Amino acid sequence: xxxTWSRFNIASIVLGFAFLYLPIVILVIFSFNASKLVxxxxxxxxxxxxxxxxxxxxxxxxxxxxxxxxxxxxxxxxLGTLAALALTRYTRFxxxxxxxxxxxxxxxxxxxxxxxxxxxLFVAIGLDRGFVxxxxxxxxxxxxxxxxxxxxxxxxxxxxxxxxxMDLGATPVRTFFAVxxxxxxxxxxxxxxxxxxxxxxxxVIASFTSGPGATTLPMKIYSQVRLGVTPEINAACTxxxxxxxxxxxxxxxxxxxxxxxxxxxxxxxxxxx
Amino acid sequence: xxxxxxxxxxxxxxxxxxxQGGILSAITSRLVILVxxxxxxxxxxxxxxxVFKISLSQTAVAMPPYTPVIGVSNxxxxxxxxxxxxxxxxxxxxxxxxxxxxxxLIAAVSTFFTLLIGFPIAYGMARAPATLRxxxxxxxxxxxxxxxxIRVYAWIGILKPExxxxxxxxxxxxxxxxxxxxxxxxxxxxxxxxSYLPFMILPLYSSLEKMDYTLVEAANDLGCxxxxxxxxxxxxxxxxxxxxxxxxxxxxxxxxxVIPDLLGGSETLMIGKTLWNEFNANxxxxxSSAVAIILLLLLVVPIMLFQHYQAKAQEAER
Numbered sequence: 001x002x003x004t005w006s007r008f009n010i011a012s013i014v015l016g017f018a019f020l021y022l023p024i025v026i027l028v029i030f031s032f033n034a035s036k037l038v039x040x041x042x043x044x045x046x047x048x049x050x051x052x053x054x055x056x057x058x059x060x061x062x063x064x065x066x067x068x069x070x071x072x073x074x075x076x077x078x079l080g081t082l083a084a085l086a087l088t089r090y091t092r093f094x095x096x097x098x099x100x101x102x103x104x105x106x107x108x109x110x111x112x113x114x115x116x117x118x119x120x121l122f123v124a125i126g127l128d129r130g131f132v133x134x135x136x137x138x139x140x141x142x143x144x145x146x147x148x149x150x151x152x153x154x155x156x157x158x159x160x161x162x163x164x165x166m167d168l169g170a171t172p173v174r175t176f177f178a179v180x181x182x183x184x185x186x187x188x189x190x191x192x193x194x195x196x197x198x199x200x201x202x203x204v205i206a207s208f209t210s211g212p213g214a215t216t217l218p219m220k221i222y223s224q225v226r227l228g229v230t231p232e233i234n235a236a237c238t239x240x241x242x243x244x245x246x247x248x249x250x251x252x253x254x255x256x257x258x259x260x261x262x263x264x265x266x267x268x269x270x271x272x273x
Numbered sequence: 274x275x276x277x278x279x280x281x282x283x284x285x286x287x288x289x290x291x292x293q294g295g296i297l298s299a300i301t302s303r304l305v306i307l308v309x310x311x312x313x314x315x316x317x318x319x320x321x322x323x324v325f326k327i328s329l330s331q332t333a334v335a336m337p338p339y340t341p342v343i344g345v346s347n348x349x350x351x352x353x354x355x356x357x358x359x360x361x362x363x364x365x366x367x368x369x370x371x372x373x374x375x376x377x378l379i380a381a382v383s384t385f386f387t388l389l390i391g392f393p394i395a396y397g398m399a400r401a402p403a404t405l406r407x408x409x410x411x412x413x414x415x416x417x418x419x420x421x422x423i424r425v426y427a428w429i430g431i432l433k434p435e436x437x438x439x440x441x442x443x444x445x446x447x448x449x450x451x452x453x454x455x456x457x458x459x460x461x462x463x464x465x466x467x468s469y470l471p472f473m474i475l476p477l478y479s480s481l482e483k484m485d486y487t488l489v490e491a492a493n494d495l496g497c498x499x500x501x502x503x504x505x506x507x508x509x510x511x512x513x514x515x516x517x518x519x520x521x522x523x524x525x526x527x528x529x530x531v532i533p534d535l536l537g538g539s540e541t542l543m544i545g546k547t548l549w550n551e552f553n554a555n556x557x558x559x560x561s562s563a564v565a566i567i568l569l570l571l572l573v574v575p576i577m578l579f580q581h582y583q584a585k586a587q588e589a590e591r
Contacts, residue, residue: 013401016474089302101580112530229426244420
């Protein structure tokens with residue numbers, strides 16, 4: 001096929017990516033600003049990182065955020081994978097329309113509505129607001145994202161592999177762990193990471209469902225931002241961006257390795273056959 | 274499927290798999306459906322009914338700050354005296370009506386701008402050399418992994434009167450006095466377009482990438498001008514992506530809180546912010562519940578459309 005990549009195409013991509021990345025780059029640069037003013041460059045300095053690590057409030061919030069993130073991402077990955085399996089493997093069951101509705105609706109539901117409704121549920125069942133309620137809320141809204149990611153992998157999955165395993169006498173459960181799981185594992189891992197980042201980022205739902213003693217990092221950053229823009233917040237944001245970027249890059253390297261390995265295996269198998 | 278043709282075997286149905294695994298697998302298959310189903314029922318669906326119930330109750334200065342009108346036990350006896358005051362109040366008060374209308378308008382305008390900016394980017398990506406595409410795709414997804422709050426916050430330093438954008442424009446002598454962008458609707462548009470751009474680009478890209486470009490070439494060969502070829506071929510073929518992208522941007526943007534709060538200033542009335550203030554500052558739970566229910570009713574049609582297209586896309590991939 002003749003792919004003409006015109007000058008217009010290149011220009012729109014370059015401008016588009018500049019628009020997407022410049023604000024973040026500027027934010028990172030100004031976290032190393034010696035001046036207290038965020039928009040005037042006063043020389044290179046890492047003092048804001050130092051003051052960040054001496055700020056007990058930030059450290060506490062970071063610890064809460066990480067615990068909520070790991071716990072909620074893990075549970076939501078299990079639930080989301082089950083939901084994806086239910087949606088792709090069982091085309092007919094009672095209430096399937098409602099089920100798929102409940103999986104897709106949270107993806108676009110405004111956060112204020114999700115947050116408010118979950119809070120009212122927790123009040124209604126008499127659950128005190130805090131660590132547990134934030135975690136439950138995060139499991140609920142992130143599991144749908146996991147379900148979508150895993151589902152798209154299951155769609156392209158070659159079912160004949162499972163059939164072969166079962167023809168050879170494996171039970172469905174055994175087949176799942178020996179055949180299905182290894183194939184969809186990359187999707188499950190990226191689902192976990194997506195759930196973790198969503199939990200790490202969430203401000204609105206956490207603000208509704210959290211209580212005293214369970215302030216998350218975005219809540220802390222938000223309350224600081226309301227008081228004004230400071231280089232310390234830039235430093236906190238840069239650290240968050242750094243952690244996420246490292247995770248994403250690591251995951252893509254792992255994925256690439258697996259992909260290369262898979263291609264090599266296939267080639268070996270073909271030569272052997 | 275090729276291997277089905279070779280072995281002459283139809284793919285296993287769920288019933289067949291169940292037969293093979295016996296009772297154990299029947300239980301497992303039930304659990305696979307039941308566990309996420311129950312979770313979503315309890316934590317997603319039931320809360321909406323609670324919101325609805327509380328929206329019909331009266332405000333009280335207590336904890337929780339509302340007096341329930343209906344409990345489970347006296348549901349039927351009280352059903353005649355439901356309290357619709359909150360809804361009457363909302364529809365009477367021009368403040369709320371304006372907030373709803375402005376939210377819809379701001380979301381619509383921003384969605385339009387997002388499409389306008391996102392389309393050339395997605396198109397350029399789809400026409401890029403095949404080896405470059407995964408990298409470009411990764412670059413679009415990457416900002417999505419950075420915190421929403423951080424990305425909105427980054428714009429404050431850029432858009433401020435003494436911010437970087439004004440510094441740049443002043444030093445280039447394009448303007449002689451700083452532009453006031455922060456705390457206006459323009460800042461909200463910029464914030465929404467910027468934050469939601471990847472949501473627009475991804476579905477557009479997946480439609481455009483599947484497109485057969487020889488169609489456009491054929492049209493050009495037959496003397497169709499490029500612009501008219503775009504409207505007659507490219508755009509209709511990209512339409513599923515356009516619809517999905519617009520819905521993915523429009524629906525959350527209507528209820529957006531962080532962007533109007535940080536970039537829009539104190540006068541901007543968007544409904545997400547109104548709900549937040551009603552709840553956190555005024556502690557009026559019944560009114561904020563009523564606000565949420567009306568917002569949900571406004572969004573029911575777009576959400577159903579989104580579901581419909583999701584289901585259709587699924588069918589297409591099957």
